[in-house]
Amino acid sequence: MLTSCRGETRSDPVATIERAEVLVSSPGRNFVTLRITTSDGVSGLGDATLNGRELAVASYLQDHLAPLLIGRDPARIEDTWQYLYRGAYWRRGPVTMTAIAAVDVALWDIKGKVAGLPVYQLLGGRSRDGVMVYCHASGTDVPSLLADVDAYREKGFLAIRAQAAVPGLSGSYGVRKGKLYEPAATALPDEQAWNTEAYLDFAPTYLAKVREHLGFGVHLLHDVHHRLTPIEAARFGKSVEDLRLFWMEDPTPAENQDAFRLIRQHTTTPIATGEVLSSIWDVQQLITEQLIDYVRTTVVHAGGITHLRRIFDLAALYQVRTGSHGATDLSPVSTAAAVSLDLTVPNFGIQEHMGHTPETLEVFRGSPVLKDGMLYPSEEPGLGVTYDDEVAARYPYDPKYLPVARRLDGSVHDW
Ligand code: KDG
Ligand code: MG
Numbered sequence: 001m002l003t004s005c006r007g008e009t010r011s012d013p014v015a016t017i018e019r020a021e022v023l024v025s026s027p028g029r030n031f032v033t034l035r036i037t038t039s040d041g042v043s044g045l046g047d048a049t050l051n052g053r054e055l056a057v058a059s060y061l062q063d064h065l066a067p068l069l070i071g072r073d074p075a076r077i078e079d080t081w082q083y084l085y086r087g088a089y090w091r092r093g094p095v096t097m098t099a100i101a102a103v104d105v106a107l108w109d110i111k112g113k114v115a116g117l118p119v120y121q122l123l124g125g126r127s128r129d130g131v132m133v134y135c136h137a138s139g140t141d142v143p144s145l146l147a148d149v150d151a152y153r154e155k156g157f158l159a160i161r162a163q164a165a166v167p168g169l170s171g172s173y174g175v176r177k178g179k180l181y182e183p184a185a186t187a188l189p190d191e192q193a194w195n196t197e198a199y200l201d202f203a204p205t206y207l208a209k210v211r212e213h214l215g216f217g218v219h220l221l222h223d224v225h226h227r228l229t230p231i232e233a234a235r236f237g238k239s240v241e242d243l244r245l246f247w248m249e250d251p252t253p254a255e256n257q258d259a260f261r262l263i264r265q266h267t268t269t270p271i272a273t274g275e276v277l278s279s280i281w282d283v284q285q286l287i288t289e290q291l292i293d294y295v296r297t298t299v300v301h302a303g304g305i306t307h308l309r310r311i312f313d314l315a316a317l318y319q320v321r322t323g324s325h326g327a328t329d330l331s332p333v334s335t336a337a338a339v340s341l342d343l344t345v346p347n348f349g350i351q352e353h354m355g356h357t358p359e360t361l362e363v364f365r366g367s368p369v370l371k372d373g374m375l376y377p378s379e380e381p382g383l384g385v386t387y388d389d390e391v392a393a394r395y396p397y398d399p400k401y402l403p404v405a406r407r408l409d410g411s412v413h414d415w
Pocket of ligand 2: 250275
């Protein structure tokens with residue numbers, strides 16, 4: 001029996017949360033996964049991966065949230081969200097919001113299994129048949145980039161992000177070395193050189209070649225990865241206007257939301273931001289003042305389905321569309337949760353999809369299905385993804401850091 005603060009009694013929930021396990025493994029790359037199991041034996045999964053800071057979230061979950069979950073009613077998703085967010089006293093931040101997201105997504109997974117419905121049905125059902133995704137084409141030079149663009153085109157993608165290595169700079173972000181792009185590749189941060197002028201001279205020229213090669217029938221995207229000041233971003237956006245980019249992503253760091261106003265005043269190139277932001281407050285001004293066109297907050301780093309839906313709903317009021325982050329460091333559990341929400345919201349824009357290694361897909365089975373440039377959800381109850389403990393045991397945690405960027409004079413820049 002539960003007793004409220006006014007002394008009233010409420011009836012016991014049918015099932016309670018019995019176990020909350022934090023699973024850390026590295027099948028192809030590091031993932032932190034939360035598995036919540038109820039007294040009825042129903043389990044749900046939540047992704048808790050924060051690239052390069054994985055164990056901080058694992059500890060937050062293990063040491064601070066798991067003890068609070070035991071005995072709670074798994075059906076009370078919103079109440080649990082509020083309890084964990086407001087109850088912490090300390091607000092926002094990627095570690096907190098990723099940990100809360102994992103709990104939230106695991107509870108939606110459980111709710112779907114209990115109801116016998118896929119999570120997207122619980123969110124209101126389909127607004128569209130499938131979810132358009134964009135893939136990542138890259139190259140160490142323009143010919144290899146164009147060849148990569150062709151390969152993705154042949155696979156049926158409707159939207160392609162293009163990145164080429166800036167001549168003379170080591171390790172440009174966004175350029176793949178192996179089969180999948182993986183920036184967190186070293187045991188200590190790799191330090192990479194950055195030169196804004198070289199980038200600003202080069203990027204518009206190769207994007208023009210990609211557009212000429214592709215024509216206008218395929219969406220073309222580009223990630224600036226927080227590298228420019230607002231006035232540099234304005235210049236960049238203006239210089240590529242004729243190429244009709246779907247978006248320029250993260251043109252400048254977004255801690256100062258007001259900074260986007262200056263970019264907006266100068267260019268009609270659409271702007272996307274939000275992959276490193278973790279709450280509705282971090283994007284509030286960007287949305288309500290229409291300083292961006294696409295909000296890229298994700299289910300895993302922005303408080304789960306419950307909070308991301310709140311962000312998307314706010315965005316819908318201002319004609320800002322969604323474009324969630326979906327790099328390899330978001331596990332297949334996040335892909336499934338993202339697709340559930342993308343499928344239902346009225347203001348969906350696009351979903352990033354880099355895919356996962358075969359090792360990752362050996363551990364996480366049942367991801368959404370990719371066909372002709374669109375993702376389709378599983379029709380299994382819940383999110384439809386399972387975690388294989390035995391296979392995961394073959395892939396222990398492998399500490400890896402994201403790189404750090406330095407300007408040519410040696411000072412640290414935004415990576
Ligand atoms: O963990 C960081 C990566 O997810 C990020 O660098 C990839 O910018 C990225 C993107 O747009 O996918
Ligand atoms: Mg990005």
